[in-house]
Amino acid sequence: MTQSQNYAIELKKIDKRFGAVHANKAIDLKVPAGTIHGIIGENGAGKSTLMSIIYGFYTPNSGEMFVDGKPYNPNNSQEAIAAGIGMVHQHFMLVDTFTVLENVVLGAESGWKLEDSLKAARKKLHQIEKDYGLDVPLDKLVGDLPVGLQQRVEILKALYRDAKLLILDEPTGVLTPQEADHLFAILDKLRSQGTTVIIITHKLREVLAITDNISVMRQGQMVADVKTSDTNREELAELMVGRKVRLKVDKSEAKPAKELLKVNKLGYVDHSGVKRVKDISFSVRAGELVGIAGVSGNGQSEILSLLSGILKPTSGSFELNGHTISVDKPADPQQVRAMGVGHIPEDRHKQGLINKFEAQEAYILGYHNLPKYNKGLLQDKAAISKICQESMDKWDVRPNDIHLKTANFSGGNQQKLVIAREMEENPDVLLIGQPTRGVDIGAIEYIHQQIIASRDAGKAVLLVSVELDEILSLADRILVVFDGAIVGELQAHQADEKTLGLMMANIIPDHIKESIAQGETA
Amino acid sequence: MSQAKVPAWVTIALLPAINVLVAFLVSALLFIYIDINPLDAIKVMWTGAFGYAEGFGYTLYYTTGFIFTGLAVAVAYHAGLFNIGVEGQAYIGGLGVGIICLTLGEYAPWYVVFPVAVIAGGIFGAAWAFIPAYLQAKRGSHIVITTIMFNFIAASLMAYLLVDILKPETTMATESRVFAQGSWLPKMHELFAMFGINVAPSPLNISFIFALLCCVFVWLFIWHSRWGYEIRSIGANASAASYAGINYLKIIVITMLLSGMLAGFFGINVLQGELHQIKLNFVEGFGFTGIAVALMGRNHPVGVVLASLLFGFLYQGGAELSFDYGVDRNIVVVLQGLVILFSGALEYMFKPSIERIYLRLFGKQEHGVA
Helix, strand or coil, X not given: CCCCCXXXXXXXXXXXXXXXXXXXXXXXXXXXXXXXXXXXXXXXXXXXXXXXXXXXXXXXXXXXXXXXXXXXXXXXXXXXXHCCEEEXXXXXXXXXXXXXXXHHHCCCCCCCCHHHHHHHHHHHHHHHHHHHCXXXXXXXXXXXXXXXXXXXXXXHHHHHCCCCEEEEECCCCCCCHHHHHHHHHHHHHHHHCCXXXXXXXXXXXXXXXXXXXXXXXXXXXXXXXXXXXXXXXXXXXXHHHCCCXXXXXXXXXXXXCCEEEEEEEEEXXXXXXXXXXXXXXXXXXXXXXXXXXXXXXXXXXXXXXXXHCCCCCCEEEEEEXXXXXXXXXXXXXXXXXXXXXXXXXXXXXHHHCCCCCEHHHHHCCCCCCCHHHEEXXXXXXXXXXXXXXXXXXXXXXXXXXXXXXXHHCCHHHHHHHHHHHHHHCCCCEEEEECCCCCCCHHHHHHHHHHHHHXXXXXXXXXXXXXXXXXXXXXXXXXXXXXXXXEEEEEEHHHCCHHHHHHHHCCCCCHHHHHXXXXXXXX | CCCCCCCHHHHHHHHHHHHHHHHHHHHHHHHHHCCCCHHHHHHHHHHHHHHCHHHHHHHHHHHHHHHHHHHHHHHHHHCCCCCCCHHHHHHHHHHHHHHHHHHHHHCCCHHHHXXXXXXXXXXXXXXXXXXXXXXXXXXXXXXXXXXXXXXXXXXXXXXXXXXXXXXXXXXXXXXXXCCCHHHCCCEHHHHHHHCCCCCCCCCCECHHHHHHHHHHHHHHHHHHEHHHHHHHHHHHCHHHHHHHCCCXXXXXXXXXHHHHHXXXXXXXXXXXXXXXXXXXXXXXXXXXXHHHHHHHCCCCHHHHHHHHHHHHHHHHHHXXXXXXXXXXXXXXXXXXXXXXXHHHHCCCCCHHHHXXXXXXXXXXXXXXXX
């Protein structure tokens, strides 16, 4: 604690209910001024609710808040901003077609003429940039900036509004490790200038790297406040989940057999003429797990969509389980499934599930034309219920209710439902995108075990993930994509976070360059 | 963190009931303004619509029309499509029905003409919906815009056909020749008479039963067939549907064909059942009101039947009202407008307060459980 008993924000017995849901139970939180404070917890632990209370979106049912020792009861975000609190949301609140300057000023304009506020803002921003070492091109369109810079625009926005307490929600979700390091350097600078920072995250490594203190939430309660220097990953994981968690995945040596997926100069040009996938070639063997690493938006989504039949290739071809799919011979997702492919999509809300549907309806998505689900012209509802029920029992999907709308399951259980659906059809090739995004640590453990189990059962598994930890702990071989091309390939034993991080930014270390034997891909 | 839940019946039954009630209260103010006692007015409307057999027959006759147009809107809605073109599709569908009655009807009895007219009306209505559907699915032309335009095209086309082709030389009215009497659909009162039950005559005909069958069909199709499943998937989450391999173009077109077909059946009731000739503007806005019917009925066949009954009541009761009090017939439109305003445009206006009141009254026990 830098300044004893001087808290940037203090919460006393904050309680919030939503009807039957008790989201925050008597939360106490003390964040010393000028420190970086981490708040960790699983999905649904109540972190977002708590932050929304601090930022004035929700009013607590009871409890008190103090900012700099003064009582603080915000009714909306304007009052929170006025009290010196700034928030950087996980999904940026920026207008892509405005310049950085216009974005920063948006909502804080003064006077009649926009030019005047822009001029004043420019002066103030130059000062802020100088003070904190935040370098952002003020006159560029936000849409043209990489995500790392967009995030800095968000931070600038908060500082422009004189934030003395900055809350960042999952700030490193979209960043490369190098960009994350850069962000941490900025946060460090902010701290040294007296700004207080709260980081909400589920990445234990990062919270350990940057914070001074950590608060852990579980099931609506604050279960621990620890000094960062006194704790470690295992302890934090156990506090979050409430039981011992194995962070390391046990897996045996892969036993690759015959090639089940062979990609040959596959290319994809989207409708606006941009080449998203640049003539990539690779293969996955039965019993092998190949990971695709890369910063999100570098073509990995398109690769999955191409291989699963959602997108039609514009050049090249690939072989799935003996079937060739090419520009002239495309296949739709149902045909691809029939070739023995299971696809766990990257985004279960957008693709994998239909929120409005009951679990049993979502369970047949993509397989709804199979004879076992139909009886003549009508669907066989009894069979659907029975098969879904068996699957939910087997995969321990909770709550175990086939009639519950999929939106009402937790992230981990939604994902289990999707994985159950795809794996129960016993495919030979598994395409997996972001299997543990937004999933609780407990469920992550289970999902990772199942992915390894399906590899060991002789399936060819292709895993796309932006979580480096996940790629490193699961994959036997790692392909790195950058700007739609495969820029490198590593065996699991060659890979570490730093090497991968550099390769994800298209900087190929020399020793890797030498070991890439099968020619260039860019 | 989900918000507190109220039971389904609060939103499904209580909320629409309160919306209609508020619409009636506002109508009452209007009646007071034009010096009509609202209680007397509602009594006239009620007895006019339900109080005697002929009136009730009329109410159900209008209900039949609303069921067809309401179902048409509802089916499209499940694929996330807002079919504003039911008016035009019903109009063109009526042309199909009329052509069959004018040709085949000369030679064949109604029970032969009826199924052929159903097919023709369905095909004509579906064809009119096909072009906007294709443009939407293939080119992304917004279906709201294209279907609105197709309403105008339908109106012009029908005006041309009626004036230049279908109108007999001997008349000045823009209507076709009267169908041969043998092709007319039996009225319900005639049907009852066959069983020795005497009911006062009304335009209610056997297409009412056909409309109810259509409701059953829609229910089975949307909720119990894999095509309905694909339609609902696209409506609820188009990218998940694409992930599942559901063909967007195919499903959008199928949905709109089905919607246009249901709209096309409108002519069965009105032309083959009652008017017995194609007249200018015989749809009379039923297609547009179908949007309100579907909205109120929450796009479910049962809801559509109930909402159709409500609008049938307004139509028939309003007609009696204007007859009894000598007010303009457009009073019906005003009443309809208010119902649409409160249960359509302002559908959720009372939702937060109703939920709050409900939770305050009955929510206590649930809190204890948490």
